[in-house]
Amino acid sequence: MFPWSCVLCGVQGSPGAFCSTCLDSLRDRAVRAGASACPRCALPAGPYANLRRGCGVCRGRPLGFDAALALGPYEGAFRELCLRLKHRRDAWLAPPLCDLWAGTRLDAIDRIALPMEAWVVPVPLHWRRHYGRGYNQAEALARELARRLGRSFHSPLRRVIHAPKLAALSAPARARVLREAFRARVSSAIRGRTVLLVDDVLTTGATCGAAARALKRAGAKQVVVAVVARTDRSWA
Numbered sequence: 001m002f003p004w005s006c007v008l009c010g011v012q013g014s015p016g017a018f019c020s021t022c023l024d025s026l027r028d029r030a031v032r033a034g035a036s037a038c039p040r041c042a043l044p045a046g047p048y049a050n051l052r053r054g055c056g057v058c059r060g061r062p063l064g065f066d067a068a069l070a071l072g073p074y075e076g077a078f079r080e081l082c083l084r085l086k087h088r089r090d091a092w093l094a095p096p097l098c099d100l101w102a103g104t105r106l107d108a109i110d111r112i113a114l115p116m117e118a119w120v121v122p123v124p125l126h127w128r129r130h131y132g133r134g135y136n137q138a139e140a141l142a143r144e145l146a147r148r149l150g151r152s153f154h155s156p157l158r159r160v161i162h163a164p165k166l167a168a169l170s171a172p173a174r175a176r177v178l179r180e181a182f183r184a185r186v187s188s189a190i191r192g193r194t195v196l197l198v199d200d201v202l203t204t205g206a207t208c209g210a211a212a213r214a215l216k217r218a219g220a221k222q223v224v225v226a227v228v229a230r231t232d233r234s235w236a
């Protein structure tokens with residue numbers, strides 16, 4: 001079904017998923033969020049903060065990944081789009097979101113010097129959940145992002161622990177459950193590789209951190225997290 005009305009405001013006759021007003025506003029918020037985000041954990045940090053080793057929240061804290069890029073905060077339109085993207089029927093939102101991501105984060109990709117031979121890797125669902133839903137929004141995003149960034153898509157991660165009620169857990173409990181949740185297929189191809197690890201939302205960092213550690217155990221050199229939205233919930 002082609003969206004003839006804007007998914008955010010419902011105005012008729014939109015050129016794509018968003019009308020030009022909503023698209024301008026999304027782009028504007030994404031640019032502003034990028035300008036003040038911590039390059040290490042993607043929390044809003046203010047434009048004048050010295051972020052060389054991370055922000056006041058993440059500095060000195062082992063995250064598992066080396067850098068994180070989010071399109072915007074998990075609120076308003078970005079939150080609404082993330083919630084819709086969880087459903088297979090709204091998988092068509094992945095391409096316009098990745099257009100927006102690539103359109104506003106190319107300078108950041110340049111800044112971290114993402115190698116051309118970097119892999120774009122989705123955070124997997126547990127197979128039981130995947131077959132229940134038949135769809136993983138992180139994979140939909142990773143495939144589109146790989147195409148737009150001219151890097152190749154790979155899926156070397158497996159989620160070996162099924163933890164459906166993670167959201168209800170405290171951050172330390174979640175990190176404990178997740179520590180062993182991922183395995184990466186060990187192959188010589190991943191050794192020394194930079195990985196762009198893709199998920200829809202970055203919350204406490206525990207999921208992406210655990211996936212990043214599994215990639216590093218398999219030999220990856222650097223892991224950069226790429227998400228649509230960042231919650232303001234930190235590790236505290």
Ligand SMILES: [Zn+2]
Pocket residue numbers: 006007008009010011018019020021022023
């Ligand atoms: Zn609109």
Ligand SMILES: [Zn+2]
Pocket residue numbers: 038039040041042043054055056057058059
């Ligand atoms: Zn930070």
